[in-house]
Amino acid sequence: MGPDQRFLGVLDTSPFRIAIVYSIVFAIGAAALIYAVDFAVSRVVDGSTDNLIEAEVQGLREQMLVLSRSDFIELIEQRSQDQDVRGAVYLMVDPQLRPVAGNVPAWPKVDASAGKWFLFKVSVPFGDETREHEMRAQRFPLPGGYRMLVGHDVQERQNVKSLMMRGLITAVVLTLLLGLGGGFWMGRRILAQAGAISAVATQIMRGDLSQRLPVRKADDEINTLAREINTMLDKIEQLTLGMRTVLDSAAHDLRTPLNRLQATAEGAMSSLKTGSPERRVLESVSTEVDQMRSTLDALLRIALAETGTVAREPVDLSALVASMVELYAPVSEERGIVLESSVALGAQVQGNRQLLAQALANLLDNAIKFTPDGGHIRVVLDGSGSAPEVIVEDNGPGIPADKREIVLGRRVRLDEARKFPGSGLGLSLVAAVTKLHGAHLVLDDAGPGLRVSLKF
Amino acid sequence: MHILIVEDDEVARDYLAKALREAGHTVDVAGNGMEGLHMASSIAVDLAIVDRMLPKLDGLALVQSLRATGRKVPVLILSALGDVDDRITGLRAGGDDYLTKPYHMAELLARIDALARRGDTGNAEASTKLKLADLELDRMTRRVMRNGKKIELTAREFQLLEFMMRHSGQVVTRTMLLEGVWDYHFDPQTNVIDVHISRLRQAIDKDFDKPLLHTVRGAGYSLREDE
Numbered sequence: 001m002g003p004d005q006r007f008l009g010v011l012d013t014s015p016f017r018i019a020i021v022y023s024i025v026f027a028i029g030a031a032a033l034i035y036a037v038d039f040a041v042s043r044v045v046d047g048s049t050d051n052l053i054e055a056e057v058q059g060l061r062e063q064m065l066v067l068s069r070s071d072f073i074e075l076i077e078q079r080s081q082d083q084d085v086r087g088a089v090y091l092m093v094d095p096q097l098r099p100v101a102g103n104v105p106a107w108p109k110v111d112a113s114a115g116k117w118f119l120f121k122v123s124v125p126f127g128d129e130t131r132e133h134e135m136r137a138q139r140f141p142l143p144g145g146y147r148m149l150v151g152h153d154v155q156e157r158q159n160v161k162s163l164m165m166r167g168l169i170t171a172v173v174l175t176l177l178l179g180l181g182g183g184f185w186m187g188r189r190i191l192a193q194a195g196a197i198s199a200v201a202t203q204i205m206r207g208d209l210s211q212r213l214p215v216r217k218a219d220d221e222i223n224t225l226a227r228e229i230n231t232m233l234d235k236i237e238q239l240t241l242g243m244r245t246v247l248d249s250a251a252h253d254l255r256t257p258l259n260r261l262q263a264t265a266e267g268a269m270s271s272l273k274t275g276s277p278e279r280r281v282l283e284s285v286s287t288e289v290d291q292m293r294s295t296l297d298a299l300l301r302i303a304l305a306e307t308g309t310v311a312r313e314p315v316d317l318s319a320l321v322a323s324m325v326e327l328y329a330p331v332s333e334e335r336g337i338v339l340e341s342s343v344a345l346g347a348q349v350q351g352n353r354q355l356l357a358q359a360l361a362n363l364l365d366n367a368i369k370f371t372p373d374g375g376h377i378r379v380v381l382d383g384s385g386s387a388p389e390v391i392v393e394d395n396g397p398g399i400p401a402d403k404r405e406i407v408l409g410r411r412v413r414l415d416e417a418r419k420f421p422g423s424g425l426g427l428s429l430v431a432a433v434t435k436l437h438g439a440h441l442v443l444d445d446a447g448p449g450l451r452v453s454l455k456f
Numbered sequence: 457m458h459i460l461i462v463e464d465d466e467v468a469r470d471y472l473a474k475a476l477r478e479a480g481h482t483v484d485v486a487g488n489g490m491e492g493l494h495m496a497s498s499i500a501v502d503l504a505i506v507d508r509m510l511p512k513l514d515g516l517a518l519v520q521s522l523r524a525t526g527r528k529v530p531v532l533i534l535s536a537l538g539d540v541d542d543r544i545t546g547l548r549a550g551g552d553d554y555l556t557k558p559y560h561m562a563e564l565l566a567r568i569d570a571l572a573r574r575g576d577t578g579n580a581e582a583s584t585k586l587k588l589a590d591l592e593l594d595r596m597t598r599r600v601m602r603n604g605k606k607i608e609l610t611a612r613e614f615q616l617l618e619f620m621m622r623h624s625g626q627v628v629t630r631t632m633l634l635e636g637v638w639d640y641h642f643d644p645q646t647n648v649i650d651v652h653i654s655r656l657r658q659a660i661d662k663d664f665d666k667p668l669l670h671t672v673r674g675a676g677y678s679l680r681e682d683e
Contacts, residue, residue: 248537251536251537252509252536252537255536255537255556255557255558256465256468256536256557258557258558259465259468259536259557259558259559260465260467260468261558262558262559262560263467263468263471263472263558263561264467264471266471266475266560266561267471267474267475270475270478286560289558293558294643297556297642297643301540304540304541309541310540310541311541311544323638326612327638327640327644327648327652328646328648330648330651330652330655331646331647331648331651334651352540354540354640354641354642355540357640357642358640358642361640361642361644361645362645365644365645365646368646369645369646426645
């Protein structure tokens with residue numbers, strides 16, 4: 001796995017997905033929270049300034065009724081200068097909208113449709129510079145076409161609000177990042193654990209039943225699962241070893257009497273003259289024992305391959321195929337069969353050399369047996385590296401398409417093949433050995449002939 | 457040769473003992489593993505034939521115990537189990553050769569012979585030149601000469617001849633050749649070994665009066681000088 005794939009792999013893990021979902025849910029929640037806070041703050045802060053303005057307007061209206069214009073103007077000027085009432089703004093204009101009194105330089109342009117409340121901006125000195133501050137204000141008419149504006153600086157409120165917003169948004173973004181980061185980290189952890197599990201599973205499938213999944217101390221669900229799988233593997237190992245024991249006793253119980261039979265026949269033969277009828281009978285007994293032995297060997301090897309309890313090691317497939325071709329070359333040449341081969345170098349598989357050799361030998365035995373004199377056999381080892389393919393092809397009679405599946409079963413001999421010697425277990429053994437090595441066995445038409453492919 | 461047979465199957469043991477005595481060996485027998493270990497440790501035997509599945513003490517455990525006490529006596533293990541792996545475990549336990557039941561007496565005798573002479577041929581193993589009559593094989597230069605004439609052999613024929621020369625005078629079976637030269641442990645359905653031998657015979661015997669490579673009926677082949 002390259003780094004990119006590993007990264008993409010993490011994105012596919014369930015913890016990372018859960019983290020994404022939770023981050024989205026959290027973001028929506030945070031947005032709702034921000035909205036609610038904003039709403040509440042606005043109500044409290046705006047409410048209090050509005051009350052202030054409302055009270056001031058009320059006061060001025062009352063003063064307006066009792067004071068002369070000049071006294072009113074003075075009052076406005078006084079209020080405008082008052083440092084205690086920070087942020088309060090006043091403006092009194094004449095009918096031509098010229099300022100008469102107050103601390104706002106000009107009557108703001110106000111949309112006629114706006115109600116009594118409106119917002120406007122004023123440049124306020126701030127140290128050496130001036131800043132635009134937002135004001136919330138009410139206006140009301142004065143006698144003689146004069147107008148009055150009373151307002152309050154709400155810039156600070158805006159500042160507080162935007163500060164709060166920024167704080168909240170930063171918090172949300174940080175939380176999202178932490179959530180995604182945490183999800184990614186968890187995903188990697190899970191991926192590492194899953195990777196360890198699948199590595200062990202691969203070894204187990206290759207036949208190393210003693211392997212167990214790594215279990216950490218923590219009691220989380222993965223470790224619990226791993227422990228349970230390990231218990232299951234213990235059972236499988238016991239069962240497989242049990243099968244092996246049964247196989248061994250079956251072998252013992254069959255080989256021992258066969259051995260006695262062979263010993264007895266050979267012992268009796270040694271005292272008989274060559275060519276005598278009795279000796280010929282015993283010779284045929286001995287030949288039958290040989291035949292039974294080779295069938296028994298094949299059956300046991302098939303069963304052994306099927307239990308998967310065979311030791312495996314790296315096998316140089318290139319060398320093996322080349323050596324098998326070399327072993328069979330003289331015998332095919334004697335039959336006038338051309339044994340052609342093309343063997344790629346450097347192909348290696350994890351497996352059992354003896355069983356692989358036996359499988360190849362069976363294929364070559366078959367090819368030589370069924371190919372007519374002067375025929376043609378081709379052995380190919382294709383593609384070096386991790387997925388080599390071995391092909392054995394002949395131009396014999398082949399196997400009809402509808403019977404190819406059947407011949408891989410045990411002891412199936414097609415009627416056409418009965419005139420040839422053999423136990424009928426050759427291809428079954430090839431099939432079992434192929435399966436043991438996790439390879440694919442394909443029988444095909446070589447047009448004419450049989451094409452057997454073992455793809456690792 | 458003094459041979460110890462440790463085998464619990466009476467029929468097989470008696471026949472084996474009889475056949476070995478007929479072949480001129482002195483034979484002692486044991487019917488179980490403990491007795492076998494005791495005899496192998498106390499009697500100076502030249503070779504032991506040990507069945508793998510024995511009562512009281514398993515055949516493999518017997519061989520292991522024997523090796524643990526430093527006894528180097530050649531051991532041939534007889535097995536009625538499967539094969540493939542059993543052969544490896546048998547040899548790893550300290551066995552020198554391994555034969556699966558049922559076997560032919562000729563096969564067993566040939567293997568006993570090879571095991572017994574392995575000690576003698578220790579020198580031949582080390583020396584680079586092997587010689588039989590007028591046939592010479594140089595393992596360093598990979599050259600084969602007969603009667604001063606160079607003989608061209610393929611790499612495999614050379615290996616085959618080398619194996620035969622190291623076992624010259626002995627009977628070598630087809631399975632011994634397949635194991636010793638190709639390192640394969642199965643019975644080919646076709647007579648692959650015979651054809652290889654006949655090619656080798658063509659190469660070394662064809663142009664010469666005295667044949668060196670002989671067929672031993674019912675057993676295998678033998679490379680020897682006929683007197």
